Every structure is written in structure tokens, then in C-alpha cells.
Amino acid sequence: xxxxxxxxxxxxxxxxxxxxxxxxxxxxxxxxxxxxxxxxxxxxxxxxxxxxxxxxxxxxxxxxxxxxxxxxxxxxxxxxxxxxxxxxxxxxxxxxxxxxxxxxxxxxxxxxxxxxxxxxxxxxxxxxxxxxxxxxxxxxxxxxxxxxxxxxxxxxxxxxxxxxxxxxxxxxxxxxxxxxxxxxxxxxxxxxxxxxxxxxxxxxxxxxxxxxxxxxxxxxxxxxxxxxxxxxxxxxxxxxxxxxxxxxxxxxxxxxxxxxxxxxxxxxxxxxxxxxxxxxxxxxxxxxxxxxxxxxxxxxxxxxxxxxxxxxxxxxxxxxxxxxxxxxxxxxxxxxxxxxxxxxxxxxxxxxxxxxxxxxxxxxxxxxxxxxxxxxxxxxxxxxxxxxxxxxxxxxxxxxxxxxxxxxxxxxxxxxxxxxxxxxxxxxxxxxxxxxxxxxxxxxxxxxxxxxxxxxxxxxxxxxxxxxxxxxxxxxxxxxxxx
Ligand code: ADP
Ligand code: ZN
Ligand code: MG
Numbered sequence: 001x002x003x004x005x006x007x008x009x010x011x012x013x014x015x016x017x018x019x020x021x022x023x024x025x026x027x028x029x030x031x032x033x034x035x036x037x038x039x040x041x042x043x044x045x046x047x048x049x050x051x052x053x054x055x056x057x058x059x060x061x062x063x064x065x066x067x068x069x070x071x072x073x074x075x076x077x078x079x080x081x082x083x084x085x086x087x088x089x090x091x092x093x094x095x096x097x098x099x100x101x102x103x104x105x106x107x108x109x110x111x112x113x114x115x116x117x118x119x120x121x122x123x124x125x126x127x128x129x130x131x132x133x134x135x136x137x138x139x140x141x142x143x144x145x146x147x148x149x150x151x152x153x154x155x156x157x158x159x160x161x162x163x164x165x166x167x168x169x170x171x172x173x174x175x176x177x178x179x180x181x182x183x184x185x186x187x188x189x190x191x192x193x194x195x196x197x198x199x200x201x202x203x204x205x206x207x208x209x210x211x212x213x214x215x216x217x218x219x220x221x222x223x224x225x226x227x228x229x230x231x232x233x234x235x236x237x238x239x240x241x242x243x244x245x246x247x248x249x250x251x252x253x254x255x256x257x258x259x260x261x262x263x264x265x266x267x268x269x270x271x272x273x274x275x276x277x278x279x280x281x282x283x284x285x286x287x288x289x290x291x292x293x294x295x296x297x298x299x300x301x302x303x304x305x306x307x308x309x310x311x312x313x314x315x316x317x318x319x320x321x322x323x324x325x326x327x328x329x330x331x332x333x334x335x336x337x338x339x340x341x342x343x344x345x346x347x348x349x350x351x352x353x354x355x356x357x358x359x360x361x362x363x364x365x366x367x368x369x370x371x372x373x374x375x376x377x378x379x380x381x382x383x384x385x386x387x388x389x390x391x392x393x394x395x396x397x398x399x400x401x402x403x404x405x406x407x408x409x410x411x412x413x414x415x416x417x418x419x420x421x422x423x424x425x426x427x428x429x430x431x432x433x434x435x436x437x438x439x440x441x442x443x444x445x446x447x448x449x450x451x452x453x454x455x456x457x458x459x460x461x462x463x464x465x466x467x468x469x470x471x472x473x474x475x476x477x478x479x480x481x482x483x
Contacts, residue, residue, distance in 0.1 A: 002194055002208035003243070004248035005236050006216075007171050007201060008122075008163035011178065012156050013188040014129065014196040015059045021128050022050030022093065029156050034134075034148035042128075042153035044088030048280050056126060056155040057286065059187040060100050061296050063157055064124045066181055066303060069104030071293055075286040077126075081276045086131040094158075096277045099125035106181075107305075108173050119174050120162040129154040157187075161200065163213060169230035172225055175199060176327075178306045184329050192223050201232055204249065205239045214239075214249065219263055221255045228263065231256035235263050307332060315345040324353055330367035331357075338374035342381060351377060355395060359402045368386075369406045372398070380408035388412065389419050392465045420466045423475065426459070430472070430479055433458045444480060452476060 020027055023041035064071060071350065078096035084110050106119035131149040137143060179190040179197060190197045199222060201365035205465050209373070219235055222228045234256075238244050254263040299443035302310070304326045311322035311332070326332045335352055342348055356377065360370060389412055400411050412418060420426055433455055434441055443451040452473070459472045 002204045003240070004208065005167055006163045006204045006206050007232065008167035008215055008481055009161045009165065009174065010200045010202070011159045011175070013159070013182055015056055015155040015191065017053060017055045017155055018060065021053050021056050021126070021155035022153055024102060025153065029150035029154065032035055032150055034146070037150040038107070038152065043149055050093060051084060052283060052286065053155065057288070058296065058332065060124065060126050060157050061288070061293060062185050062190055062300060063182060063187050064101035064104065065297050066185055067104040067106055067121050067124065067159070069101035069121060071101050071125060071288065073288045073290070075100055077280040077282050077283045078277045079175060084130070085145070088131065088149060088152060088221060092128060092130065094127035095125035095278055099123045106174065106177060108170070108177050110170060119440070122160045122162050124159050124462055127158060128152070128157050129156050168236065171201060171232060172229050175225065175228065180327060184301060184303050192225065199228060201228065202234050203232060205236070216250050216270065217251065217255055218253045220253060220266065220269060221371060227256055227258060230261065231263055234261065238263065247256055250338050257332045288337045292381050299456050315339060317345060317349055321349045321353065325349060328367060334367055334370070334374050341375065342378040345386070347381060351381065355398050357457065359399070372401050376407055377400060383408055383412060387419055387421055387468060388466060390465055418466070419468055420463055421468065426463070426467050426472060426475060429459055429462045431476055433462065434479060441480060454479070455475055
């Protein structure tokens with residue numbers, strides 16, 4: 001029987017505010033002394049009163065508008081109850097039936113089959129993050145658990161999609177696009193590894209032609225795109241197998257176990273009524289003025305999709321190159337800075353997407369901290385264009401620029417790597433190469449045209465790459481017929 005995969009995602013993003021959502025404690029909590037960024041509000045002490053941080057609403061509105069949502073002008077906060085030691089009040093302040101925004105969408109581009117597809121956003125709401133438990137073990141046995149409340153009260157936005165996603169790959173494309181957007185908006189750093197962006201995936205199998213969705217499981221604990229893809233692939237396989245055997249999928253929450261490469265049972269699914277939602281009596285309903293929404297809408301910066309179009313028009317780049325450049329905001333920024341003083345855009349894009357990304361990746365350095373600045377790269381490319389150095393040598397120089405931070409001009413001068421453009425000098429070397437390789441010359445004479453490339457290679461070796469390959473090729477062609 002034919003069947004389809006159905007996926008809906010719940011994504012939490014930490015908003016980049018300076019202070020927490022309901023108190024003025026700092027949000028700069030990573031690697032800080034445990035419990036040093038806390039106060040009676042985020043520790044949940046009796047009698048402490050929450051006050052809503054306006055900046056949270058602003059960043060939330062920005063995100064909701066960029067995701068084409070309808071904004072609810074009246075917002076209510078709810079208490080969502082559950083017991084866990086990282087939640088000091090015994091409830092989380094969240095939003096339930098009157099969330100910030102509803103009915104949005106994000107359009108993604110799929111390659112196979114090639115199509116644009118709208119993934120609908122069901123809702124977006126604001127809530128607070130919980131603290132963090134640290135479990136101590138000795139010889140593999142649990143000793144005790146410690147709790148750090150520095151993360152308690154960090155503002156979160158929960159983005160919930162409709163079950164419109166039809167494959168694990170589609171889920172990844174959606175998440176990458178969403179991450180690009182929140183980074184462009186400056187509302188979240190989008191880091192899956194550190195947990196500032198987290199994704200829970202709901203997944204089920206629907207039998208073809210069945211009007212109803214299948215029973216879903218929810219998967220948690222994936223902190224990279226790779227883990228999400230693997231966890232979803234695994235879960236599709238597990239559920240299909242159960243259905244083929246005539247068994248039922250049971251509604252439950254499962255956890256991705258990186259080591260075993262499996263999803264494992266965590267708990268059976270709780271339902272909304274288990275949370276005993278009720279309106280938060282310590283916060284007034286929030287009324288959002290239309291003029292505030294309009295102002296934010298006007299100031300939404302250029303997003304990746306528009307930037308890609310602009311790169312294709314202004315810089316004549318292919319859709320593929322443009323996409324890769326705008327994918328990460330600092331990469332696009334780097335390109336634009338360099339393009340101000342260099343107009344071979346295709347070449348520039350190649351060097352950024354090739355050499356620069358290669359070395360940044362190898363050394364695990366972020367684009368913003370690149371030791372080769374946009375203008376330094378332009379300096380190098382101009383030396384190639386002026387025939388001062390060959391492309392091959394430029395690659396070598398680039399590596400040194402990356403490692404030493406020195407300019408191309410200085411490195412070229414010190415290394416004696418300047419290109420030989422003196423025909424006589426090259427001619428001399430060609431004569432030696434032809435003399436030393438009579439068999440290859442013979443091969444060429446008897447019609448094996450490819451033999452000439454070996455001779456070009458020999459000349460390049462003799463000159464340590466300092467000759468211009470085109471010039472060498474032409475000169476060899478001239479000389480070889482004279483023999
Ligand atoms: P719950 O009440 O269990 O939390 P919701 O209807 O609120 O379920 O949906 C939570 C998430 O699960 C949403 O992202 C939604 O798109 C997704 N979802 C709902 N039903 C299914 C299903 N049958 N298969 C896959 N995903 C689903
Ligand atoms: Zn606090
Ligand atoms: Mg729900």
C-alpha cells in the first residue's frame with residue numbers, strides 16, 4: 001500500500017534581547033557562573049511579579065511579520081503547569097489560545113522535484129525558557145543533579161507549522177530557510193548546537209487516499225541539521241515497519257539517541273488538559289497598537305530571498321551562486337563589500353565560495369573573523385588580472401594571506417612569485433623541455449595532440465608555476481612545429 005510521510009515542526013528560538021522576558025536579569029548566560037544571572041522573578045520566589053519586556057514583543061512581531069502571519073492585537077499570557085526541577089514556579093508563562101500570531105507561511109524551494117512550496121505556519125507565541133539541569137555521575141551511576149537558573153526566563157518564540165512537510169529533506173530545507181531569516185532579522189543567532197534554536201519534530205505516516213492523518217510521534221533532542229535528518233529518516237523507517245507488520249504506531253514523545261542512531265521512547269504524549277492552562281493573573285492582556293505593527297513592518301530588512309534576486313540582477317550571478325552567498329548573512333556582506341571595488345563578480349564569488357570558505361571551514365573560523373578582509377582578497381584578484389601572478393600561485397598566496405594576515409602585494413614581493421611574462425625567458429625553458437622530452441614531441445608530431453599538455457606541465461614545473469599557461473601553450477605550439 002502506498003503511503004506518505006507527514007511532518008509538522010515546533011521550533012523554539014531564543015530572542016536576542018539584552019534582558020530576560022519578565023525581569024531585568026542579563027541574558028548573557030552561556031559559560032557564566034551558575035545562578036549568577038538570577039533574581040526573585042526568574043527564580044520563581046513567592047510574591048515576585050513579572051513585567052513584560054517590550055523588546056521581546058518587538059522581535060516577536062518582526063519574526064511573525066517576516067513569516068507572513070496575522071497578528072493578534074490582543075495577546076494573553078497563560079500559565080502552563082508541569083513539574084520539573086528546572087522550572088522553579090511549577091509553571092511556565094506561555095501563550096495558549098490567544099497567541100501573538102497565526103496563519104502565516106514560509107515558501108521553500110525544493111530541488112527534487114523542482115518546486116516552490118508554501119509551508120503554513122499555524123501559530124507563533126512568546127514564552128519563557130526553563131533552567132538547566134546538570135546530572136552528575138560517578139562510575140556510570142547517577143550521584144545527584146544540580147540546577148542552573150541562568151537560562152530561566154530567557155525569551156523564547158515558539159513557531160509551530162502545519163503538518164505540510166512531506167519528507168525529512170523538506171524539513172531540513174524549511175529549517176535552514178527559517179534559520180537564515182531569523183539571522184537576517186537579527187532576532188536569533190540560529191545556533192542549533194548551543195540550543196538557541198531547537199526543533200521538535202512531529203511525524204506520522206498517512207495511507208494514500210486516507211482522509212485522516214496517521215498517529216504521530218514527537219521527536220526531541222536533536223541539535224544539528226544532521227541529527228534532525230537522521231532522526232526523521234529513522235522514524236519514517238520505524239513507523240513504516242510497524243504499519244507493514246500490522247501494528248499500530250502509538251502516540252508518544254521519543255528522543256533521538258545520537259550514539260545508537262535510534263529514536264527511543266521517552267514518555268507517552270501529554271494532552272493540553274494535562275497542563276491546566278489558565279490566564280496568567282500577574283500580567284495584563286497585551287494590546288498591540290496597529291501603528292507599532294506598521295512601524296516594524298516598514299523596518300524589516302532585506303531577507304535572503306530578495307537579496308538573492310538582487311544578487312542575480314546586480315551582479316549577474318547564477319541562482320546557485322547567489323543562493324550560496326546569501327544563505328549566511330555575513331557571507332553576502334563580505335561579497336558586497338568586495339564587489340564595491342572589484343567588478344569581475346563571478347570570479348569574486350568563486351574565490352569566496354571556494355578558497356575562502358575552504359580555509360574558514362578548515363580552521364573553524366566564522367566569516368566575520370576572516371583573516372583575509374574583502375579588500376585584501378580584491379588586492380589578490382587584481383594581481384591575477386594584471387598577470388603579476390598566475391592563478392596557481394594566487395592560491396598559494398591566498399593560503400599565506402589566511403595564515404599570516406599579510407597583504408597579497410607584500411607576500412608576492414617577498415616570495416619572488418611574480419609571473420614571468422618575458423617571452424625570451426620562457427622560450428629558453430621551453431627549448432630545454434623540448435630537448436629533454438623527445439618522445440613526447442614525437443607523440444605530438446604523430447597526431448597525439450594531448451601530448452602537448454604534458455610539455456606545458458613541464459614548463460610550469462621548471463618555472464615553479466610562475467609562467468602564464470596560455471602563453472606557454474602558444475609558444476610550445478610555435479616551437480614544436482619548428483623542430
Ligand atoms: P498536539 O495537540 O499533539 O500538540 P498539535 O495539533 O498542536 O498537536 O500539533 C503540534 C505539531 O504537530 C504541529 O507542528 C502539527 O503540524 C504537527 N502535527 C499534528 N498532527 C500531525 C500528524 N498526524 N503528523 C505529523 N505532524 C502532525
Ligand atoms: Zn531575573
Ligand atoms: Mg499543541
